[in-house]
Amino acid sequence: MSQIKVSYFDVDGGRGEPIRIVLHAAGIPFEDFRFGYGEFADVRKTTPLGQVPTVNIEGVQYTQSSALLRYFGKAADLYPQDPFQALLCDEIIDGSEDLTNKLVASFGLQGDALKSAREAFVTGPLTLYLGWMAQKLAAQGNYFANGKLTIADLKVFMLLRWLGSGQLDHIPTDSVTRIAPSLQAYAERIGADPVVSSYYQARAAK
Template sequence: MPTYKVLYFDAKGRAEVIRLALTVAGQDFEDVRYVREEWEKVKPTIPQKQLPCLQVDGRYIPQSGAIMRYVGRAFGLYGASNDESTSIDVVFGATDDFMRNLITMYYEKDEAKKAELKKDVEQNKTGPYMDILEEILKENNGGDGFFVGDKISMADILVFDMLDQVTAMITLPDFPPKLGALIDRVKTYPKIKEYLAKRK
């Protein structure tokens, strides 16, 4: 049985979706969290010198997108067919598009410009992103289950985690009905519910 280590900082960030996916899979993993001083010491030993990184039996896998897909394929969270995997990738792509706006806003140094970017994200970017997700949900058996097929996948875990984390940066509007119901389903998924209750 492989051993897994999730390497990241002491934060949710880009590693949290990986932690959640391993939790859903029922896979034990070591949650390695570096403070900045520790990270500077180990950084030269990590592929691409960035985090998150997944260690599987000592082998390093960098890049959060690659890690998500690896974990998804390894534990049946990446669709049951090529079509389903592609549908998950569509959700990944839409989320990446939305996150680019947030990252630009987050790293903006000029406070006035940052406020403008935040307003633009809240008024012009968040609603259309949620509408896209709502339509994707409706296309899958009317939207009363998950994004793809009839069970939880990386798409559901990613969207839940991203929308959970961005509340620290922006004010979210009310979720469309299908999306709101999905978020509740993921949040109350037994293994996730247990994880969230113990999370730092």
Template sequence: MPPKCKLIYFHAMGLAEPIRYLLAYGKVEFEDCRVDYEHFLKIKPTMPVGQLPVVEFEGKTLFQSIAISRFFAKKFNLLGKTDEHQLSCDIVVDTITDYRLHFKDVHFCDDPVLKSQKRERLIIETTPFYLSRFETLVNTNGGFFVGAQLTWSDLYFAAILCFMESLLQRNLLDGYPTLESLRTKVNNLDGVKEWIASRPKTDL
């Protein structure tokens, strides 16, 4: 029987990795379909908004990575126990996205001098700004981002961190022991641990 779920993305962790973490956690067998850029250009007109990742699930085509992540988080009871928890998860994920966009800005900068300046600012200013606040938040929530329990915001953070650290080629969590502990907990979750061990090795 073929997998009930197909995830289409590039040869990268990137925006698809949180979805992969969630599917692995939920024990959903999925086809991890990876395409190069030339192939993407061919299929782009068939994509709902011309972007990846796209997930085909139970006869439906899902797009927008955060919305897909939230969809599977609900299926796996990772939204939190209350409406306030759900709101807090969204706030955390949106803030992680704000942080991630600084990495995107560095990655796609073509001017080598400007790219070096942006990279230095990302390491010296931007990263401490966000990670110090994340460290405090997780410290005050029993080792998790929301409600002293595992939620999709924790998996999202650990997965996106893979991309960000690959881009800078450094451990971003040095000096942030609570975040490091959270990453370890997520990466050792049943399903996630197996996914990490078996996933293709990529630069981003």
């Protein structure tokens, strides 16, 4: 694989970050095209579906973050070859997307409407999905699938970090700790994993 360009917001998180980490883990060079939120209106005009991340491979632009994550995850040996383990991995990835979409539905709201929507999100979907993830993790052990780090872990790690970042109004930064403390400990462990830490060390060195 060569001439790869990842286009996503200039943030160390979100749907694009796991793709960047997996490419780094696979030793695949790529152009990391980052842009500010104010530039998105122009960038989206150049994308197939008006959304990011996109990945340009040999001059052809591809979309859908989970599909891209699976594709590159295979190259990095971070996606299970066993069909059942792949199911466990995919279930968590799709669940993470479900929860993210429920949160994104509140974007654009303001004032009391935003406060009400976010509070309902915390007591409803967030509590439900984090509880479900905690049960899944407990059933499998240290990782969600395959007995080792997979792209599912990267996906959940980014989501948990975002929830605790303080960037989301009306979502307490200790929500994960209060709802599913095992996931908070899990996120700290994944953040220290060599696959993840080496990516950020390389990024800091640039």
